[in-house]
Amino acid sequence: MNQTEINYRIVEIFETLQGEGFNTGMPSIFIRFGKCNLACPWCDTNYNQFEMMSLTAILTKVALFSARNIIITGGEPTIQPHIEILLDALKQQGYFLAIETNGLKPVPPQIDYIATSPKRLYQKNYLKHHIPTANEVRIVVDGDVLDFCEQIENSIQAQRYYLSPCEQNGEMNMLATITQLGRLNQRPNKPRWQLSIQTHKIAGIA
Ligand SMILES: Nc1nc2[nH]cc(C(=O)O)c2c(=O)[nH]1
Ligand code: SF4
Ligand SMILES: [Mg+2]
Numbered sequence: 001m002n003q004t005e006i007n008y009r010i011v012e013i014f015e016t017l018q019g020e021g022f023n024t025g026m027p028s029i030f031i032r033f034g035k036c037n038l039a040c041p042w043c044d045t046n047y048n049q050f051e052m053m054s055l056t057a058i059l060t061k062v063a064l065f066s067a068r069n070i071i072i073t074g075g076e077p078t079i080q081p082h083i084e085i086l087l088d089a090l091k092q093q094g095y096f097l098a099i100e101t102n103g104l105k106p107v108p109p110q111i112d113y114i115a116t117s118p119k120r121l122y123q124k125n126y127l128k129h130h131i132p133t134a135n136e137v138r139i140v141v142d143g144d145v146l147d148f149c150e151q152i153e154n155s156i157q158a159q160r161y162y163l164s165p166c167e168q169n170g171e172m173n174m175l176a177t178i179t180q181l182g183r184l185n186q187r188p189n190k191p192r193w194q195l196s197i198q199t200h201k202i203a204g205i206a
Pocket of ligand 2: 036042043044076102
């Protein structure tokens with residue numbers, strides 16, 4: 001296929017600060033891809049409202065911004081066909097490439113930094129398939145996630161593990177989150193879990 005003819009499912013492309021995890025505050029260009037292989041009831045993204053954009057149009061849009069860090073997100077970006085061709089082109093422009101993935105499908109080799117957010121509601125899927133490693137794991141506290149956290153820390157090797165409050169109807173379940181954080185960190189000789197908040201929502205930015 002002629003590379004300039006490839007079209008991608010794009011929800012939005014925008015520049016802001018990374019709001020979550022270890023790289024919180026890092027100026028970043030977000031490329032948000034359409035579609036997802038899961039359907040979390042509390043999902044905050046309209047991943048089915050996308051337009052098709054050509055490789056050239058994406059590169060042109062990205063070049064309008066000044067950040068050197070690109071965050072590939074969604075939806076679920078690993079199910080986007082031909083993503084590796086776009087990633088090759090972005091790498092050629094010298095960008096640092098980070099991804100936000102649910103961790104069920106392999107991550108393309110061009111990615112420099114993996115943040116994965118496995119979903120408790122799909123716990124059984126992660127027994128069958130999951131990425132083997134990540135730079136950071138973030139689990140959203142949408143209920144009692146302790147058993148799921150143990151499963152994931154035993155199956156996905158990561159530098160850092162985070163719990164994130166779940167935002168539903170405009171409220172963040174902070175008490176449930178820090179309570180479970182404490183329970184995890186009470187265990188001897190286990191990975192330490194830290195707090196990751198969606199700081200962009202509190203700061204009122206994208
Ligand atoms: N500021 C900001 N940081 C983010 N980190 C991950 C995001 C996502 O939607 O994947 C996100 C987002 O939507 N906004
Ligand atoms: S995996 Fe992420 S994008 Fe997909 S439905 Fe769940 S929260 Fe939404
Ligand atoms: Mg978001």
